Amino acid sequence: MEKVNELFKSLVYSFHMQTMMSLGKLKNPISDKIEKDLTAAEMSIDMLEMLKTKTSGNLDESEIRFIDAVLTEVRMNYANEKSKPDQQEISENKSEEKTS
Numbered sequence: 001m002e003k004v005n006e007l008f009k010s011l012v013y014s015f016h017m018q019t020m021m022s023l024g025k026l027k028n029p030i031s032d033k034i035e036k037d038l039t040a041a042e043m044s045i046d047m048l049e050m051l052k053t054k055t056s057g058n059l060d061e062s063e064i065r066f067i068d069a070v071l072t073e074v075r076m077n078y079a080n081e082k083s084k085p086d087q088q089e090i091s092e093n094k095s096e097e098k099t100s
Contacts (some may be wrong), residue, residue: 005063008055012048012067019044019074023081039083045074 020026022044052067057058058068 005060006061009066012051012070015044015048015051016070016074019048020077023074023077025077036081038078039076040083041078045071045078048074053084 017026019041021028021035022037022041024034027033028035048067048071052071055063
């Protein structure tokens, strides 16, 4: 049972790291760049929510706390990134200001 618990936490951790990379909070180890893809981040959050729903009633207290903490962190970071103006819009606005 211990192995199953560790595997579950590893799976959740994998989605956590993928979400943070998609939010531009962590460097992508393959490209060695900070990349932002809010659609991919949203998909990863949806997967974590589905995993929590499908495992409901089968998790111990530490697993529940872990997935809840991860979901809280990624949701807050997603909301923060979603509320920021688009980088392209910022560039366009600066270009317009210079030509005015």
